[in-house]
Amino acid sequence: MGRSGTGQQYAVYGATERLVEVLCKQAAYRIDPVLRKAGTVPETEEGEQLGEGEGIWFEKFGLQPTFSAWAQVSMLHLYLVVARLRGCDPEVFKSWEAQLADHFFHKAEARMGVEHEITSGMMRQRYLKDLFVQWRGLIMAYDEGVAKGDAVLASAVWRNLYKGRENVDVTMVAGIVNFIRKALALQDNMDDDQFVAALERIGVAERSGETVMYQDILDMA
Numbered sequence: 001m002g003r004s005g006t007g008q009q010y011a012v013y014g015a016t017e018r019l020v021e022v023l024c025k026q027a028a029y030r031i032d033p034v035l036r037k038a039g040t041v042p043e044t045e046e047g048e049q050l051g052e053g054e055g056i057w058f059e060k061f062g063l064q065p066t067f068s069a070w071a072q073v074s075m076l077h078l079y080l081v082v083a084r085l086r087g088c089d090p091e092v093f094k095s096w097e098a099q100l101a102d103h104f105f106h107k108a109e110a111r112m113g114v115e116h117e118i119t120s121g122m123m124r125q126r127y128l129k130d131l132f133v134q135w136r137g138l139i140m141a142y143d144e145g146v147a148k149g150d151a152v153l154a155s156a157v158w159r160n161l162y163k164g165r166e167n168v169d170v171t172m173v174a175g176i177v178n179f180i181r182k183a184l185a186l187q188d189n190m191d192d193d194q195f196v197a198a199l200e201r202i203g204v205a206e207r208s209g210e211t212v213m214y215q216d217i218l219d220m221a
Helices: 005-023 033-038 067-085 090-116 121-148 150-161 170-188 192-208 215-219
Strands: none
Touching: 005 067, 005 090, 005 192, 067 090, 067 121, 067 150, 067 170, 067 192, 090 121, 090 192, 121 150, 121 170, 150 170
8 A cells, every 4th residue: 555656556557457357257248159140149038139158147146148237247346346445545445446437347348349249439338328327326226225224225136137127036136135245244344455455466366366355255146
């Protein structure tokens, strides 16, 4: 935490870039290039392209491997980080929050182009604008749920991750609520320097195979 000026800015840029890389893998999916080329990519009932993915968010929590599911899971993990960063020094919070958001939206735009071949810059910007609105609304919804209780938090999970669909298994929603509560509790048990240090190491640790306490948050779900 002793860096300052330009050196600190570069450190935050690199740390947030690595962190977003890890968080955005939690519900990663791919569109079969053969199907994409043939124009036969399957779609959900809402008309969203359906890809291939694996992991707990699809297998345990029943989400579909789509762009919107990827975005919502990624933003949930970002929310958990931002929620704890609010308790840090205001300048630390400001710099980390801004960089985290920038890296995430760059990832989202890249995924639009690579996986969905959206070549129109104007169309990508329109989708990004909608995604930004979702991000701001998600923060308010989860904040309200965390403050008012599990029933309100479950409602926020249901609206954001499950798009308010009927016949969603309530045990899956409850499992995600439990994950959120445990993740927030784990973070609250760290002091500010310990928390920021854990964030700075998470991407590096993934590459080197090290174990970092903050990684527990990703394993709790």
